[in-house]
Amino acid sequence: MSIDEMMEEAAQLQAKGDARAAIGVLLEVIEKQPTDPLVHEMVAKSYDRIGQEANAVPHYEQALEHGLDGDDRLHAYIGLGSSQRALGRYADAAATLDRCLEEFPDSYAAQTFRAMAKYNEGDAKGAFEYLLDLHARTCGDDDVRLYRGPLQLYAEDIEAVYE
Template identity: 45%
Template sequence: MNADHEWDAALAEAVLLREQGKPEQARERLLALAEKHPDSVEVAYQTAWVHDVLGLEADAVPFYERALSAPGLTEEDRHGVFLGLGSTYRILGRYEEALRTLRRGLAEFPDDAALQAFLAMALYNTGDGREAVASLLRVLAATSADSRVQQYRRAIEHYAGDLDAVEQ
């Protein structure tokens, strides 16, 4: 078995352990892989993810940051890093970093409802309730399958742009 294949197999096994509800075992393996492969953005992302699963958000941050430091992630994983890091910064009270990260994610994935929802939470945390509500209204209008929301979609989108508008 060559080194690349061994590395891929070890990473796949660690991810499988996390998916099977064995995050502690996954964490041990991922930390060992991260030490052996410090430049691997994929290992960094998976290591960050397992730390988040275990509620070790502060420990996840450097791995998320490493995952964004170089190219190499799939589009789906890159999206996951923006979401994971942005939400982790938010839960740690690092609101400005959360806003920056989530906005970077939205620059790459502009129609992503999950990124928009987490951005709304961070906006709320920074005291920008107006923009947070507007963002959530736009997400609701764009993603809801509720027939009544869709019936009033244009109005919801319109008022999201100006929540303080009153007709005279």
């Protein structure tokens, strides 16, 4: 079976909800093309779908190392950071998401996951302030937009008292 046929088979298995079988096929593709970043990303996402974050992490890392780019790179960073966070590797998750935000500073999803990592690192105040600022900047609700300035001020220090 050719690589293209194997990739098609893996896609069909994914579409049927059989991530485990898709992983088996994709791992065979990796044996033939060990530096293909897209295949590594597909394997990582498949492992995530079945709750095997520990198996997903090295494939996200390989995908990024082998030159994944564009939106795929953004999503691999987020997947890696999310998996690391779910595994209790909070410092790793924070570092991954910081690297992601260096490359993709406008990613609201990455900013949200970074706030979660802040919380897990024990910085609940910082996480809340981060999310409050994100919400104030991105929410389309008219009432929230009306209070954007004050909300962003509070996001700088939620515990500040003004006289």
